[in-house]
Amino acid sequence: xxxxxxxxxxxxxxxxxxxxxxxxxxxxxxxxxxxxxxxxxxxxxxxxxxxxxxxxxxxxxxxxxxxxxxxxxxxxxxxxxxxxxxxxxxxxxxxxxxxxxxxxxxxxxxxxxxxxxxxxxxxxxxxxxxxxxxxxxxxxxxxxxxxxxxxxxxxxxxxxxxxxxxxxxxxxxxxxxxxxxxxxxxxxxxxxxxxxxxxxxxxxxxxxxxxxxxxxxxxxxxxxxxxxxxxxxxxxxxxxxxxxxxxxxxxxxxxxxxxxxxxxxxxxxxxxxxxxxxxxxxxxxxxxxxxxxxxxxxxxxxxxxxxxxxxxxxxxxxxxxxxxxxxxxxxxxxxxxxxxxxxxxxxxxxxxxxxxxxxxxxxxx
Amino acid sequence: xxxxxxxxxxxxxxxxxxxxxxxxxxxxxxxxxxxxxxxxxxxxxxxxxxxxxxxxxxxxxxxxxxxxxxxxxxxxxxxxxxxxxxxxxxxxxxxxxxxxxxxxxxxxxxxxxxxxxxxxxxxxxxxxxxxxxxxxxxxxxxxxxxxxxxxxxxxxxxxxxxxxxxxxxxxxxxxxxxxxxxxxxxxxxxxxxxxxxxxxxxxxxxxxxxxxxxxxxxxxxxxxxxxxxxxxxxxxxxxxxxxxxxxxxxxxxxxxxxxxxxxxxxxxxxxxxxxxxxxxxxxxxxxxxxxxxxxxxxxxxxxxxxxxxxxxxxxxxxxxxxxxxxxxxxxxxxxxxxxxxxxxxxxxxxxxxxxxxxxxxxxxx
Numbered sequence: 110x111x112x113x114x115x116x117x118x119x120x121x122x123x124x125x126x127x128x129x130x131x132x133x134x135x136x137x138x139x140x141x142x143x144x145x146x147x148x149x150x151x152x153x154x155x156x157x158x159x160x161x162x163x164x165x166x167x168x169x170x171x172x173x174x175x176x177x178x179x180x181x182x183x184x185x186x187x188x189x190x191x192x193x194x195x196x197x198x199x200x201x202x203x204x205x206x207x208x209x210x211x212x213x214x215x216x217x218x219x220x221x222x223x224x225x226x227x228x229x230x231x232x233x234x235x236x237x238x239x240x241x242x243x244x245x246x247x248x249x250x251x252x253x254x255x256x257x258x259x260x261x262x263x264x265x266x267x268x269x270x271x272x273x274x275x276x277x278x279x280x281x282x283x284x285x286x287x288x289x290x291x292x293x294x295x296x297x298x299x300x301x302x303x304x305x306x307x308x309x310x311x312x313x314x315x316x317x318x319x320x321x322x323x324x325x326x327x328x329x330x331x332x333x334x335x336x337x338x339x340x341x342x343x344x345x346x347x348x349x350x351x352x353x354x355x356x357x358x359x360x361x362x363x364x365x366x367x368x369x370x371x372x373x374x375x376x377x378x379x380x381x382x383x384x385x386x387x388x389x390x391x392x393x394x395x396x397x398x399x400x401x402x403x404x405x406x407x408x409x410x411x412x413x414x415x416x417x418x419x420x421x422x423x424x425x426x427x428x429x430x431x432x433x434x435x436x437x438x439x440x441x442x443x444x445x446x447x448x449x450x451x452x453x454x455x456x457x458x459x460x461x462x463x464x465x466x467x468x469x470x471x472x473x474x
Numbered sequence: 475x476x477x478x479x480x481x482x483x484x485x486x487x488x489x490x491x492x493x494x495x496x497x498x499x500x501x502x503x504x505x506x507x508x509x510x511x512x513x514x515x516x517x518x519x520x521x522x523x524x525x526x527x528x529x530x531x532x533x534x535x536x537x538x539x540x541x542x543x544x545x546x547x548x549x550x551x552x553x554x555x556x557x558x559x560x561x562x563x564x565x566x567x568x569x570x571x572x573x574x575x576x577x578x579x580x581x582x583x584x585x586x587x588x589x590x591x592x593x594x595x596x597x598x599x600x601x602x603x604x605x606x607x608x609x610x611x612x613x614x615x616x617x618x619x620x621x622x623x624x625x626x627x628x629x630x631x632x633x634x635x636x637x638x639x640x641x642x643x644x645x646x647x648x649x650x651x652x653x654x655x656x657x658x659x660x661x662x663x664x665x666x667x668x669x670x671x672x673x674x675x676x677x678x679x680x681x682x683x684x685x686x687x688x689x690x691x692x693x694x695x696x697x698x699x700x701x702x703x704x705x706x707x708x709x710x711x712x713x714x715x716x717x718x719x720x721x722x723x724x725x726x727x728x729x730x731x732x733x734x735x736x737x738x739x740x741x742x743x744x745x746x747x748x749x750x751x752x753x754x755x756x757x758x759x760x761x762x763x764x765x766x767x768x769x770x771x772x773x774x775x776x777x778x779x780x781x782x783x784x785x786x787x788x789x790x791x792x793x794x795x796x797x798x799x800x801x802x803x804x805x806x807x808x809x810x811x812x813x814x815x816x817x818x819x820x821x822x823x824x825x826x827x828x829x830x831x832x833x834x835x836x837x838x839x
Contacts, residue, residue: 128493131516134804134817150518151496153509385750388801388822405799410822411775434770436753439499452499457753457775 112400113138115169115197118179119146119155121440121450122376125384126177127151129392135400140169147440148179163187170195175399177201177354181210181374182256200354200399201374208350209374212254212285219369222346225339226369227361232284235276239269245288251275254283261321265289290368292361296330297379298340299357300347301394304401308344311391312409314379316359320448323378327414327464328386339367355395378417382455385436386413414456414464416471420449434471477765478503480534480562483544484511484520486805486815487741490749491542492516494757500765505534512805513544528552535560540764542566542719546575546739547621565719565764566739573715574739577619577650584734587711590704591734592726597649600641604634610653616640619648626686630654655733657726661695662744663705664722665712666759669766673709676756677774679744681724685813688743692779692829693751704732720760743782747820750801751778779821779829781836785814799836 112135116123119141127148130137138154139146149155158165166187170176176197178188185207192199201209208214219226230241232251242249249272253262264279266272295316302308312329313336330336343358357377359370380391386409389397397404418439439452454471458464477500481488484506492513495502503519504511514520523530531552535541541562543553550572557564566574573579584591595606597616607614614637618627629644631637660681667673677694678701695701708723722742724735745756751774754762762769783804804817819836823829 128496128516131493131806132801132803134802134806144518151493151516153515153518153520155518436497437499438497441496441499 112136113172113174114396114400115140115173115176116148116179117160117166117176117183119143119148120179121147121442121452123148123179124151124440125381125438126179126376126392126395129384129390130396133393133396135396138169138173140166143443145441145443147442150441167191167194170197170199173197175200177395177399178206178375181206183210185210198399201352201356205350205352206374209372210255212252212257212371213283215372216285216287218350219346219372222342222349224342224346224369225366227288227290229285229287232286235272235280238266238272238276238286241286242266242269242272248289250287250289251279251284252287254285263321290361290363290370292363292368294362295370296360296362296367297326297357297377298343298360299355299377299380299391299394300343300352301355301391301398301404301407302347302352303398303404304353306348307404308347309394309404309407310340310344311380311383311387311394311407313340313360314382316379322419322448322450323417324419325414325416325468326379326382327412327461327468328382329409329412335362335366339369343369354398355391378450378453381438381453382413382415383407383409384438385455385457386411411457411459412461412464413458414468416454416456416468417450418452418454420445420447420451434467477501478537478539479761479764480505480538480541481513481544482525482531482541482548484508484513485544486512486807486817488513488544489516489805490746490803491544491741491757491760494749494755495761498758498761500761503534503538505531508808510806510808512807515806532556532559535562535564538562540565542760542764543571543740546571550575563764566717566721570715570717571739574737575620577617577622577736578648580737581650581652583715584711584737587707587714589707589711589734590731592653592655594650594652597651600637600645603631603637603641603651606651607634607637613654615652615654616644616649617652619650628686655726655728655735657728657733659727660735661725661727661732662691662722662742663708663725664720664742664745664756664759665708665717666720666756666763666769666772667712667717668763668769669718671713672769673712674759674769674772675705675709676745676748676752676759676772678705678725679747681744687784687813687815688782689784690779690781690833691744691747692777692826692833693747694774694777700727700731704734708734719763720756743815743818746803746818747778747780748772748774749803750820750822751776776822776824777826777829778823779833781819781821781833782815783817783819785810785812785816799832 115138124147127137139148140156144157156169170191176199185203189203216229248265248267251264298313300310314326314328316326357373361368376391383390436455456467480503489512492502504513505521509522521534535556541564550568554568581594613630613632616629663678665675679691679693681691722738726733741756748755800819800821821832
């Protein structure tokens with residue numbers, strides 16, 4: 110029997126999930142707001158409505174065997190209700206998602222499972238910030254508990270005055286405060302775990318942010334004792350929370366070891382190169398995990414890199430001539446807005462040096 | 475401006491063309507007969523009608539910048555009319571397709587351009603067969619001029635009696651006769667040529683037929699003086715006929731060199747592994763060629779193999795657990811009919827030996 114998979118969301122992550130699911134012979138449906146959303150273009154099974162239209166949402170879910178999400182910020186309560194009303198199983202599990210999508214419980218979970226991460230506190234009043242700064246020193250990092258991504262919803266406060274200004278402006282939202290970490294580099298790694306409990310992870314990637322957004326990345330990161338320690342902690346964590354599906358950890362590499370910066374309970378921009386570089390890609394791994402198929406050990410066949418193609422407000426589109434240098438993925442977004450992720454190019458090469466050279470060449474165009 | 479590409483046909487070749495085109499940011503539409511045809515599942519731009527419905531066909535073409543075909547047997551006259559009536563350019567060019575889809579003119583073209591191929595003759599009367607056999611000896615090979623594929627429409631006649639029986643049965647169809655070639659192995663190679671005249675070719679693949687149908691293949695074939703000679707002839711041929719798009723040559727390897735067996739003016743089952751094994755896949759190469767984009771030099775990053783998944787009449791489908799061994803491509807066909815190509819699995823490995831071992835493992839399941 111063909112498994113029917115529904116995705117809530119219609120952006121590029123959903124688009125690539127749909128395309129990889131179709132290769133596996135799964136029936137891939139999407140629920141999204143516009144008929145020309147990136148994922149709606151790649152299936153004949155799109156339901157177009159708002160996420161406030163509960164009746165249509167429920168109908169959509171009841172037509173699926175499994176439902177999954179594109180964004181970790183989908184209301185977890187709504188997800189739980191949809192699971193109850195439909196016969197579809199939802200992954201990641203709504204209860205778990207509720208904890209992971211809120212940076213407060215997310216950090217608490219990490220700490221509870223003894224995963225290395227920066228010290229933090231929940232913020233309820235301005236005094237919480239000054240007290241935290243007294244203990245850990247300035248600067249301090251404020252992160253919105255809900256809805257932050259790509260560095261949005263993150264503020265670095267360098268002194269008491271900044272704390273005062275911040276509090277005046279943002280005290281109505283919910284925040285956590287973290288110790289500022291002086292890191293050497295940023296990395297990311299994704300794990301996949303199926304319903305039987307089999308667990309695999311992808312090679313670790315080095316990520317490079319520009320304007321708080323992933324701009325380019327390379328991999329695989331060479332292994333080290335510190336990295337092995339981190340991966341061991343993460344595998345234990347994924348098992349402990351009984352996660353099913355693909356989960357991505359954004360890491361800081363510091364002089365004294367790796368720390369978890371944030372968790373994205375979903376496929377992730379840092380993992381797109383797995384489409385060409387690995388024996389299994391992150392989208393396929395997520396689908397194998399939630400359908401409870403066997404998870405093969407994952408490895409990269411070459412060195413690789415990725416360059417995001419960021420929108421520049423131009424109205425016209427022409428097939429990037431740079432396609433020849435790498436593997437182009439254009440997301441089919443109808444509007445080329447400034448700063449928007451419009452696509453990416455994957456580079457494969459036999460050495461890290463060659464990857465970096467090719468990325469530089471691409472960057473020039 | 476987004477280029478609008480229309481594909482006439484809705485099978486697995488169209489499906490993979492659509493998916494690779496979407497990655498390039500092209501607007502991919504298909505014209506096919508059923509709304510659940512493999513290619514109609516992977517786009518929201520499918521036109522469903524018959525190929526006799528000229529009005530709808532014409533409307534479809536007039537909504538495209540470029541139109542291409544899935545099967546070389548699309549009536550070339552109709553294609554020429556559609557090109558004239560719409561503003562879409564059609565590739566391969568209808569006039570050229572008319573010659574290539576008929577094995578008579580196809581062989582004549584090969585001979586004219588001095589490409590090594592087996593001796594042949596057009597067949598008009600029974601005497602043509604006996605005279606051909608007198609010159610080249612039995613067995614002789616009869617091939618239907620139009621519509622043959624996967625070995626269908628091919629007969630090997632071992633003596634005069636067989637000729638008589640054949641003629642009684644099939645004299646109403648059009649045939650060519652060829653000298654029987656005792657080959658050591660069968661291979662295939664695809665070339666892509668854009669509208670500017672840039673030309674590239676894929677690695678050569680070794681193909682293995684079972685029941686006259688591609689069952690499995692491996693590549694890349696090691697280079698040799700004989701192979702280089704053949705590739706040189708083919709490149710010259712593709713230029714001489716001014717072909718635009720991807721074209722596949724099925725080859726015989728004999729003790730004295732390579733011969734062209736047949737031409738398929740399209741993407742080809744033998745080239746599916748290029749999706750994972752090469753820097754550019756055959757579907758992307760076809761689309762780059764017809765959109766007149768730059769064609770990168772093509773190479774394989776590893777040894778590779780492919781196993782076709784052939785239908786066995788079973789009603790049920792479950793995600794092949796063998797997916798972990800390789801890259802699964804399921805075509806989404808609604809009926810699992812005996813002998814039908816339902817999907818394929820690509821294997822990558824660091825040596826030919828390892829590829830063969832993995833293929834054997836897969837075969838067992």
